[in-house]
Amino acid sequence: MTTRRRPAAEPLLWLLFSAGGMIAALLVPILLFLFGVAFPLDLLTPPDHAHLLAVLRNPITRLVLFGLCALALFHWAHRFRYTLYDGLQLKRFSVVIILFCYGGAVVGSIISAYLLLTVG
Amino acid sequence: MSLYHRPIPLFWWLERRSYLVFVLRELSSVFVAWFVVYLLLLINAVSGGSAEYERFLDRSGQWWLVTINVIALVFVLLHAVTWFGLAPKAIVVRLRGRRVPPPLIAAAHYAAWLVLSAVIAWVILR
Amino acid sequence: MADEITLEVVRYRPELRIEPVVQSYQVPLREHWAILDGLTYIKDHLDGTLSFRWSCRMGICGSCGMTVNGDPQLTCATFLTDYAPGPVRVEPLRNFPVIRDLVVDIGDFMDKLPTVKPWVIRDVDSPVEEGEYLQTPEELDEYKQFSMCINCMLCYSACPVYALEPHFLGPAAIALAQRYNLDSRDEGASEREDILSSPEGIWACTFVGECSAACPKDVDPAAAIQRYKLTAATQAIKNFLLPRGAR
Structure with a gap:
């Protein structure tokens, strides 16, 4: 087998995937339970607007939320890429899949950064 | 010598329970991405002022959105449990x-x- | 307990048919008989044309791996009574080309194994007169689990990534590379790095985990691969951040 220098992308993408998997596992269940299930079904009273805005204006909140959004998207990109490769045997379209997945994560991260920087 | 190669079905992960759980675990990432979209909509609504936030809360109560979020929560929990289970291996x-x-x-x-x-x-x- | 059990053996005889066919045999259901004993009974008493591999009959040689009711198993360590009342389907190991009946071509694994250099590598070999390379029990524990591999290839048979991506280095080869990387006497980790960190190495693995479930020796190849991913990723970051001399 060849011993050519490997591309450095895989370790970096795997680290982003892992960091995203970890932060998503730790933070997403509670957030999704509150805003996706508990508040809509009136199991709990949603916080008022002023309180949420104050929380969002805190720079630490914004930093955490940006980390969560960007890393979670790279987690999705990496996992979904391999799910398409293996689960649907689409590896022959790998260029398109890579562009779609990681490109989507980059675009999503930029949108998150914009929305978090422009919190009113 | 003529060797026999067993063909791999397109949906090979339906052949074994453990393979199916694996594919479901991998698909949890789609719901993680969905959550990011939902969170960004929420952030955008909160930034847009009190009226827009109220509209977000009303919309989030629609049956189809609640259904998606309940399914997403199940997948996200699957992600968390499998992730914490596998982390000690690495x-x-x-x-x-x-x-x-x-x-x-x-x-x-x-x-x-x-x-x-x-x-x-x-x-x-x- | 019934005194017989049916073995449904998947047979492939290319000179007769280009597709495998199932052939059923009635074999005695005895308490201490493994699947392999059932196959030997067929060979000796019912049908001498049946082909299969075996050697030690005690879970050491790794020759008798087959697919039993869909699971990769050592047939010498899998008992007929656990499948009573049957029938039991015996197929060749998955993910390997079949040569005949239950005999598969293991050439691919045999080609891959030496590429990870699974032996102790020293920068400078010290002469025999200086004695052994010493090791503490703690240092032994670091790699002992991975050294239990018997090259039975059940992990390759269980791995869907290997099925889809035949170039994948595979669970046992990577676990054996880690067995030497984690050995305190070994200095060859950098020589194994290129092949392990290639796209066909650790990065092809999606952590299905079935290799570890299939392993009859509890080697846990999936853990070996994930650990090396973390090692390789950390190394890549260091290579990126630190100047050449400080790594």
Whole structure:
């Protein structure tokens, strides 16, 4: 087998995937339970607007939320890429899949950064 | 010599329960991405002012959106449980030269999950 | 307990048919008989044309791996009574080309194994007169689990990534590379790095975990691969951040 220098992308993408998997596992269940299930079904009273805005204006909140959004998207990109490769045997379209997945994560991260920087 | 190669069905992961669980675990990432979209919509609504936030809350009560979010929550929980279960395989921690037993590393993940969830709930609901 | 059990053996005889066919045999259901004993009974008493591999009959040689009711198993360590009342389907190991009946071509694994250099590598070999390379029990524990591999290839048979991506280095080869990387006497980790960190190495693995479930020796190849991913990723970051001399 060849011993050519490997591309450095895989370790970096795997680290982003892992960091995203970890932060998503730790933070997403509670957030999704509150805003996706508990508040809509009136199991709990949603916080008022002023309180949420104050929380969002805190720079630490914004930093955490940006980390969560960007890393979670790279987690999705990496996992979904391999799910398409293996689960649907689409590896022959790998260029398109890579562009779609990681490109989507980059675009999503930029949108998150914009929305978090422009919190009113 | 003519060798026989067993063909691989397109949906090979339906052949074994463990393969199916694996594919479901991998598909949980789609719901993680969905959550990011939902979170960004929420952030955008909060930034847009009180009226827009109220509209977001009304919309989030629609039956189809609640259905998606309940399914997403199930998948996200599957992600969390499988993630904490597998993390000790990759992470080897040594304390005073001794290897920390894997179940203890998994327990530490669950503890962190509990604490962080409580902190988030407190910040949002207080 | 019934005194017989049916073995449904998947047979492939290319000179007769280009597709495998199932052939059923009635074999005695005895308490201490493994699947392999059932196959030997067929060979000796019912049908001498049946082909299969075996050697030690005690879970050491790794020759008798087959697919039993869909699971990769050592047939010498899998008992007929656990499948009573049957029938039991015996197929060749998955993910390997079949040569005949239950005999598969293991050439691919045999080609891959030496590429990870699964032996102790020293920068400078010290002369025999200086004695052994010493090792503490703690240092032994670091790699002992991975050294239990018997090259039975059940992990390759269980791995869907290997099925889809035949170039994948595979669970046992990576676990054996880690067995030497984690050995305190070994200095060859950098020589194994290129092949392990290639796209066909650790990065092809999606952590299905079935290799570890299938392993009859509890080697846990999936853990070996994930650990090396973390090692390789950390190394890549260091290579990126630190100047050449400080790594």
